[in-house]
Structure formats: C-alpha cells, structure tokens
Amino acid sequence: xxxxxxxxxxxxxxxxxxxxxxxxxxxxxxxxxxxxxxxxxxxxxxxxxxxxxxxxxxxxxxxxxxxxxxxxxxxxxxxxxxxxxxxxxxxxxxxxxxxxxxxxxxxxxxxxxxxxxxxxxxxxxxxxxxxxxxxxxxxxxxxxxxxxxxxxxxxxxxxxxxxxxxxxxxxxxxxxxxxxxxxxxxxxxxxxxxxxxxxxxxxxxxxxxxxxxxxxxxxxxxxxxxxxxxxxxxxxxxxxxxxxxxxxxxxxxxxxxxxxxxxxxxxxxxxxxxxxxxxxxxxxxxxxxxxxxxxxxxxxxxxxxxxxxxxxxxxxxxxxxxxxxxxxxxxxxxxxxxxxxxxxxxxxxxxxxxxxxxxxxxxxxxxxxxxxxxxxxxxxxxxxxxxxxxxxxxxxxxxxxxxxxxxxxxxxxxxxxxxxxxxxxxxxxxxxxxxxxxxxxxxxxxxxxxxxxxxxxxxxxxxxxxxxxxxxxxxxxxxxxxxxxxxxxxxxxxxxxxxxxxxxxxxxxxxxxxxxxxxxxxxxxxxxxxxxxxxxxxxxxxxxxxxxxxxxxxxxxxxxxxxxxxxx
Numbered sequence: 001x002x003x004x005x006x007x008x009x010x011x012x013x014x015x016x017x018x019x020x021x022x023x024x025x026x027x028x029x030x031x032x033x034x035x036x037x038x039x040x041x042x043x044x045x046x047x048x049x050x051x052x053x054x055x056x057x058x059x060x061x062x063x064x065x066x067x068x069x070x071x072x073x074x075x076x077x078x079x080x081x082x083x084x085x086x087x088x089x090x091x092x093x094x095x096x097x098x099x100x101x102x103x104x105x106x107x108x109x110x111x112x113x114x115x116x117x118x119x120x121x122x123x124x125x126x127x128x129x130x131x132x133x134x135x136x137x138x139x140x141x142x143x144x145x146x147x148x149x150x151x152x153x154x155x156x157x158x159x160x161x162x163x164x165x166x167x168x169x170x171x172x173x174x175x176x177x178x179x180x181x182x183x184x185x186x187x188x189x190x191x192x193x194x195x196x197x198x199x200x201x202x203x204x205x206x207x208x209x210x211x212x213x214x215x216x217x218x219x220x221x222x223x224x225x226x227x228x229x230x231x232x233x234x235x236x237x238x239x240x241x242x243x244x245x246x247x248x249x250x251x252x253x254x255x256x257x258x259x260x261x262x263x264x265x266x267x268x269x270x271x272x273x274x275x276x277x278x279x280x281x282x283x284x285x286x287x288x289x290x291x292x293x294x295x296x297x298x299x300x301x302x303x304x305x306x307x308x309x310x311x312x313x314x315x316x317x318x319x320x321x322x323x324x325x326x327x328x329x330x331x332x333x334x335x336x337x338x339x340x341x342x343x344x345x346x347x348x349x350x351x352x353x354x355x356x357x358x359x360x361x362x363x364x365x366x367x368x369x370x371x372x373x374x375x376x377x378x379x380x381x382x383x384x385x386x387x388x389x390x391x392x393x394x395x396x397x398x399x400x401x402x403x404x405x406x407x408x409x410x411x412x413x414x415x416x417x418x419x420x421x422x423x424x425x426x427x428x429x430x431x432x433x434x435x436x437x438x439x440x441x442x443x444x445x446x447x448x449x450x451x452x453x454x455x456x457x458x459x460x461x462x463x464x465x466x467x468x469x470x471x472x473x474x475x476x477x478x479x480x481x482x483x484x485x486x487x488x489x490x491x492x493x494x495x496x497x498x499x500x501x502x503x504x505x506x507x508x509x510x511x512x513x514x515x516x517x518x519x520x521x522x523x524x525x526x527x528x529x530x531x532x533x534x535x536x537x538x539x540x541x542x543x544x545x546x547x548x549x550x551x552x553x554x555x556x557x558x559x560x561x562x563x564x565x566x567x568x
Contacts (some may be wrong), residue, residue, distance in 0.1 A: 013037070044068070103128065107142060150174070278303050289314045291323035294400050295388050334359050423516045424492040445521070446540035447504040450475040450533050452525060453486060454500040465494045471510065475502065475530055476537050481510075488514035490522075500525035502533065 007019040015032035022030055030037045033045030044053050047066035055061055061068045064076035075082045077091035088096045092104035093112035106112050107125035115121070115128035122129060124136030129144045137143045137151060149156055152164030159174035165181035172179045172186060179186055182194035192200040195207035205212040209223030218225045221235035233240045237251030246253055249261030254268045261268055266280030275282050278290030279301030291302045291314035302320050311325035317336030326338045345357035356366025358373035371378045374386030385392050387400040453469040460466075466489050471481040488503075504521040507514050516522075523529055 289325045291316050291320060293320045294386070297387075297400065299400060332357075423490045423518055423520050423522060424494060445504060445533060445536050447521070448506040448508065449504070450537070451481075451486075451503045451505070452500060452530070453503055454525075456498050456501060458494075460493050465490050465492065466513075469501070472500075475534055484510060486510045486514070488516050490516050502529060504533075 013022050017035040029040045033050050034048040038050040046063035051068040064081050065079035075096050078094040082096040087098035090099050092114040097114050102114050103117050105123035105126045113126035120132045122131045124144045125142035127144050150159050153167040163170050163172045163174045166184040168184040170186040183198045187200045201212035208220035213220045213225035222238050232243045236248035236253045241253040247256045250265035262277035263280045267282035269275040269282045274286045276285045283303045288303050293300045306325045313328045315333035315338050316323045331338050345362040354368045356363040359376045361376040363378040372381045374391050375389035379391045385394045452472045455470045457468045471484045473480045502523050
C-alpha cells in the first residue's frame with residue numbers, strides 16, 4: 001500500500017489490494033491471500049493462490065510452497081514434494097527419509113544430516129558416532145573424538161600420555177593423581193601445593209600473597225611472612241601484637257589494659273579519661289556530647305558542643321544535624337524534642353525507676369523486666385533488636401549493620417500499659433496476635449449485649465473519639481437490628497480502622513449517643529473472636545451477678561452486675 005489507512009480489525013481485512021470486508025455476503029469469514037481473499041473454513045492459501053481445503057476424495061489438503069498436496073500421499077521437504085514410497089514418511093532437511101531405518105542428526109546452527117540407524121550409535125551435531133569407541137566433546141562446536149583423546153587449545157592429544165594445563169601440554173598421563181595443574185604449570189602434589197591458581201609453594205607451607213610462610217613459626221601479615229615467638233601473637237598491619245595484653249585498632253597496636261579502640265580503624269583513647277568514643281571518632285566528654293542515629297543498615301554519629309556545661313547526652317530528631325545536648329537528670333528526649341522530666345508519661349503517672357516511658361506511651365514495670373524503647377513500642381533487649389524504630393528478632397552477633405534480620409514489628413505481649421484495660425484497649429488490638437491474647441486473658445466476658453457493628457467511621461475531638469456504625473446483630477441472642485444506626489463515644493483519642501467490631505455492653509438504648517466507659521469493651525471483629533465469645537457465654541449462666549475481667553495486660557478488674565434480666 002502506498003499510504004496508511006485505518007480499518008476495523010473486527011469487521012475488515014488489510015490485504016495487498018487494500019482494506020476489504022472480513023466477511024462475504026453469506027457471512028463466511030475471509031482471510032488474505034496476497035491480493036485475493038479466501039474462505040477460512042473451506043479454502044487454503046498457498047503463496048498467492050487459493051485452493052479448496054478438501055480434495056475430491058474428502059482428504060485434507062496442505063501447502064508445500066505454492067503447491068497443494070495431500071499428506072497421506074506425499075512428503076514436503078523444504079518446499080519440494082516427494083512420493084511416500086519405500087517407507088519414506090519424514091524429512092531430514094531437504095532429504096526425505098524412512099524413520100524406521102534412518103535417523104536425522106542436527107547441530108546447534110540448525111544443519112541436518114541423515115544416517116542409517118546403527119547399534120551403539122549417537123548424534124554429535126550432524127555426525128553419527130559409535131559411543132563404545134568415541135565420545136562427543138561439546139564446546140563451541142560438537143566434535144567426535146576417540147575415547148582416549150581430548151583437545152588442548154584445539155590441539156588433539158592422547159590423555160593416556162599427556163595432561164593439559166590451561167593451554168599447555170605436559171608429558172604426564174591425565175589420570176595420574178600425583179600431578180595436577182596450577183595455571184599452565186604442572187606440579188607434584190606430594191612436594192608442592194598451588195596458590196591462587198597461578199604459582200606453587202612447598203607442601204609444608206601456606207600461601208601468603210605471592211609467596212609462602214611456615215605456620216608453625218610465622219604469620220602472613222599484609223602479604224608478608226613474619227616470624228613469631230608465641231602462639232598468642234597475631235597480625236596488625238605489617239606487625240605483630242600479643243593478644244594476651246594487646247589488641248589491634250585498624251593497623252595500630254594498643255595496650256588493652258589502659259586504652260580502648262573506637263571501632264576498627266578508629267581513634268585510640270585512654271580508658272577512664274574524659275575522652276569517649278563516638279563511632280570511630282573520640283571526643284572530650286567535658287566539652288562535647290555524642291549524637292547517634294540508628295538506621296536500618298547503619299548508624300551515623302555526630303559530635304556536638306554542649307550548650308550547657310552540665311549536659312551529658314544528646315537528643316536526636318529526624319535530622320541529625322539539628323541534634324541538641326541536654327541533661328538526662330533533669331530532662332528527657334521525646335519525639336526528638338527536649339522536655340522537663342516529671343513523673344508523667346503522656347497522660348499517665350509512672351515510676352522512673354521501674355516503669356518505661358516510650359515517647360509518651362507507658363510500659364508498666366518495663367525497666368524492672370529488662371525492656372527498652374523502640375519508638376513508641378517496648379521490646380525485650382535479650383531476644384530482639386531495634387533498628388530505625390522497627391523491632392527485629394536478634395540472632396547471634398546481630399546488629400543494625402546486618403541485613404539478614406527477620407522483621408517482627410510487634411508491641412510487647414502484655415499490651416500497652418497506658419490504655420491496657422477497658423474501652424480504650426481497642427486502640428492497640430488491631431493485630432490478630434493481640435486479639436488472641438486479649439481474649440485468652442479474660443476469664444469472663446459476660447455482658448447483656450454482644451453486638452456486631454460494621455461500617456465504622458470515627459472522628460476525634462480533644463480526648464474523646466466518636467464512633468458511628470450500624471448494628472448487624474447480637475451474637476449471643478442472634479437477634480438482628482435491621483441495620484440500626486448507633487453512635488458511641490470513648491474517653492480517649494483512638495483512630496479505629498474501618499473493619500467491623502464487637503461491642504460488649506449492658507447499655508440498651510441505642511437511639512441516643514452512648515458514652516462508653518471501662519465497664520464496656522470493644523474488640524475487632526473476627527469469626528474466631530465471635531465463636532470464642534459465644535462459647536464463653538455458656539459459662540455466664542452459672543454466675544449472673546458477678547464476673548471478673550482478670551489480668552488483661554496485668555490489670556485485674558472486678559465489676560458487680562445487678563441486672564437479673566441479663567441476656568445470655
């Protein structure tokens with residue numbers, strides 16, 4: 001075509017003659033055959049001509065180039081027709097063959113060659129060899145060689161008499177185990193050993209860069225053999241140190257009783273002096289403080305000058321460059337800001353000697369129980385590690401510098417301590433593990449109503465959260481509420497997610513705003529939680545007037561019920 005023309009592929013064809021209809025007047029589908037069209041169901045196209053798909057005897061017709069033929073009568077080899085006589089039923093390239101008596105060998109370039117079938121024969125490229133006397137050596141080209149022959153730099157050699165080391169031939173049998181190759185060199189394994197695949201050394205020595213050393217009397221330090229006088233000596237740069245009282249800092253030797261190294265390759269400082277380590281660098285603790293920021297795979301350090309003489313530590317915000325010094329005795333660092341230290345953690349009172357305050361979130365008895373902060377979460381320092389405010393499992397010698405750590409972002413199993421009971425506990429029950437723990441910790445969950453509420457929407461104002469939703473049913477009585485709307489308020493700020501919840505309450509008037517308290521309870525909806533609560537309901541029959549909500553996150557609550565009409 002001399003120019004482009006748009007067409008609808010669903011109803012039209014683009015043939016050599018131009019755009020034409022895809023169907024004839026009888027509704028039969030057509031296709032292109034050069035400038036012609038043919039009926040797909042009844043005709044075939046061979047090059048530029050159209051032929052009927054079925055011969056007069058009803059057998060199907062195929063194309064061999066531009067010629068139609070019947071496969072039952074002829075074989076098409078590279079667009080040349082051959083009669084199916086004398087057992088001919090297939091092709092090997094352009095040659096017609098009888099597959100019962102002839103095999104076709106192919107090489108990697110697509111070349112083909114026919115051979116008469118023989119016993120113990122196998123193809124190697126286009127060649128056909130006897131595998132009892134020869135083998136196929138696969139390289140860039142498939143080559144047939146006698147069983148005792150091989151190639152060395154494209155030179156054929158007898159493996160019974162010679163060995164090939166890289167590109168060099170040596171007059172030693174290839175099967176001789178006493179001789180091996182070291183690069184192009186042949187060496188005797190009884191007397192020598194190979195270093196770096198390029199040079200040999202005496203068998204009783206060890207490799208040391210381009211030379212060797214005697215391990216009983218020497219060490220290899222920076223590629224040089226150095227004589228030792230004690231088994232406790234080790235390398236430090238180009239010299240030796242005695243590990244009984246010395247150590248190595250980068251390439252500098254120091255006395256471990258009086259000095260310490262600020263990480264490998266860092267500064268060396270005198271112990272019990274005003275100088276301390278900050279990463280690899282040292283600083284005067286009378287004048288400066290060290291600021292550290294933990295990231296996923298590394299730590300960054302910055303030394304800053306104290307703003308006040310009695311400051312002893314550093315508060316690091318998201319930007320390390322904006323770090324500030326402060327006194328840990330009178331202040332604390334919270335969310336990157338310095339605030340006066342008081343007996344409050346967020347909105348909760350806490351004991352600084354036993355409790356743990358993680359950026360305003362209280363973990364009761366956290367310090368006594370050996371936990372530490374990771375952002376707002378607490379974690380067990382003996383089994384976990386905190387990197388960039390994320391908790392991971394700790395393995396041997398695990399640190400934030402390593403990437404092979406398993407992510408376990410979780411709050412301590414006792415649940416958060418500052419809202420760990422009553423209505424506000426829902427804020428920290430979004431994870432399935434916490435819901436499971438919450439349910440298993442409650443010895444009794446008796447309430448007048450156990451409602452499934454969906455279509456959750458929340459809004460927060462001050463220290464309260466208002467929740468709108470639709471009651472689906474009471475899980476205990478199975479009573480439906482015809483999707484009745486409900487609105488309730490909890491006495492804390494809590495961003496509930498949109499998944500359904502279960503509300504346990506004794507309140508029964510849902511036409512007005514419900515002001516929930518700690519005698520009420522909310523948990524995330526799940527089939528497992530629903531089944532658990534229905535099973536627990538059977539235990540309420542034996543104790544209608546009192547139940548104990550026992551040891552949820554370490555807190556025990558007793559609630560008296562006086563309603564004899566409690567629905568079970």
